Amino acid sequence: MEHLPKVRNGAVAKRMKKKAKKPTLLNMLPEDAIVEIVSQLVSSSSKPFADLYSLKSSCKAFFEASKDKMVKQRIALERDIFGLTWMATDKECMSVLKSCGDAGNAEANFMLALINIFKKGDINRGAEFLKRASSSDHKAALYMLNILCVRLQKHNPFAEGNSHTLKADQRIFDDYDQLKWCREKVLNAIRLVTWNNWQDNAVASVRQCNNSNCGIRGWDCRCFCSKDCEWNHEYYEFCKAT
Template sequence: MTISSFNSLPQDLVIELCMHVVSTSSTPHEDLRSLRASCSRFFAASKEKIIGRRMPVKKMDGFRWSDIKNYLAFLKYCAESGNLEASYLLGLQEMYTSKDKKIKNSGLNHLLNAMEGGHKASTYVAGIILFKKPETRSLGTRILNKLAALGLSESSSSSTAPESESVMSGGNLLIQTCRREAAATIRDISWKRWHLRSRSPTCANRACGCVVKDHVVIDRWAGDDERRRFCSSRCKWMNELYEFCQLV
């Protein structure tokens, strides 16, 4: 393509070219920087919010380790452009690497913004964080119950059990997936761990938290992905909080 033919392209098409480059690149931030340096049209196109919204931020590990300050600034730009994954990563970064209450609150807000956009792992982490604090436990419970119900609706077996009963059960594949994904991401950005007292039964009901297989009670605290029955949402999510902290 000649310079004159490139200059004749509509700007919308130049933006599309930018999106294609960053979305298919293994080093999207470096390629975006090269595009910005190449000409004024690519520079202008790269500043469009849709580029930040489509940026594959999970591919920026090299940038994160080499220049954390600029990485976080760029992540914030992507989050402000509507990039849900950027909001999720920025939220975890601020929640788990800072002791400053204001920064932690900002991190929670980023997670809630991603949750509003339908980001499932953000929904899980926001729910767990809110559930952990007694003063926000009811809100955390509602968020986690909604996520569990979504997991049941995505499961082929969800139609075989009433939702109100199933949400009280363990073995929700979406919850397990979000737990592992969130824990792995947190471990990647921080070596800090939550410290909880030794796990104990969540309530006085001896049947609460027991593993059930073929309608037979097995035991109370067997493997984390076993199907369990809980007497309340509070008991279920208290168990989930422990399962999550075991992985982080």
């Protein structure tokens, strides 16, 4: 006679079903608390994308929290931009950057600007992303925006009525080390999005000042006769480093 599997009676089955539906500690937390946990992780992690993907695949609560605007806004893209490019296709990468940029992530808008300018050749669209990023006090985006102004020779970024840009640029040049940091960050980001296939050949077109005292090196910076000369010199340094 074949041994048939035992069938649990109704009471036992009911208890097992009730036990299976018992909420976990994570599910008992408010949604805002879970979002804050994920936000803290992606803003402090050295590999935010890898950690975020792990969280999303671990449970439904983390998966839903990862879609929140706060998470996209606070994710530290600058720490793991290589992780994004290696873990996703170009289309997926652009989708993530666009989503984070729309949420107010300054680094995402900065990267979108460089992609549009140096990879797609859309300078107007790139300038819009730079303005978004610089409005969040993103130093490298502000630096690139002014380099772009010099490159195009269309308008003076220090013109009257643009006092916000003037104030921010002066703050950058108060610290020459920060200026050099911005230059290196921008150049490294451009090399990343273009796979080292970009070079600016317009160095010779930069107007040189006739004032012999303009550009004299001081203790920790150079002294210029005007902001226009200051940015022309910086553009020269920028092009020379490409």
